[in-house]
Amino acid sequence: MEKMRLNKYLASCGVCSRRDADKLIESGDVLVNGERAQAGMKVASGDRIEVRGKRVSLPEDKVVLAYYKPVGVVCSERDTYAGRLVTKEIGYHRRVTYAGRLDKDSEGLLLLTDDGSLIDAMMRGRNRHEKEYIVKSDRAWEDGAIEHMREGVYLEELGQTTRPCEIERLGEKTLKMVLTQGLNRQIRRMCETQGYRVKSLKRTRVINIWLERLKPGEYREVTGKEREELYRLCGMYDRK
Secondary structure: OOOEEHHHHHHHOOOOOHHHHHHHHHOOOEEEOOEEOOOOOEEOOOOOEEEOOEEEOOOOOOOEEEEEEOOOOEOOOOOOOOOOEHHHHHOOOOOOEEOOOOOOOOEEEEEEEOOHHHHHHHHOHHHOOOEEEEEEEOOOOOHHHHHHHHHOOEEOOOOEEOOOOEEEEOOOOEEEEEEOOOOOOHHHHHHHHOOOOEEEEEEEEEOOEEOOOOOOOOEEEOOHHHHHHHHHHOOOOOOO
């Protein structure tokens, strides 16, 4: 292994995100060869890395999962009051982390992996990776409201204007929306600016990965050409 920044190493081990790794390092919870780690340091093969007394190392292979998150499951690893946490619900035999949240009241495709570098690549807003949703509202959609959302709307609570997006009408109250950003409760907030309330929200695609025939609570491993294409679209080499 070539020398790698410690925060990237911890993310690649599936410990946490790079941002959370920086916090672990600053708090003194990470040791390198028995010494307290320093921010910005690099590690190499042969170094002994410990997080809170437990040794961590790069897995020989990486896993990517496509999971159908049901309504009521929370995308969190720490919220003790959440009830149903996604990482506990999925029950996978090794630690995986989600890339891109779905709020508690939403359902559909969630990608999970132990490849921290892939998560970082997927989460970078400037990469404009597509995510597709089926949205059902409380009343019939007017053309003007759809057009306003296509062009981008200002979300006062977040102080941001949404990027232009693709919207297709599937029924009087049903839309297909393709976004290239992931603001907090973005679709619900967008609809509210036009006077609509979302009744149900399902994510059906992330980049090139589709929900397909998965049922709520089920998952599948992303493999083969589908996996290779995901890495390629994220500008990465699939190390498996």
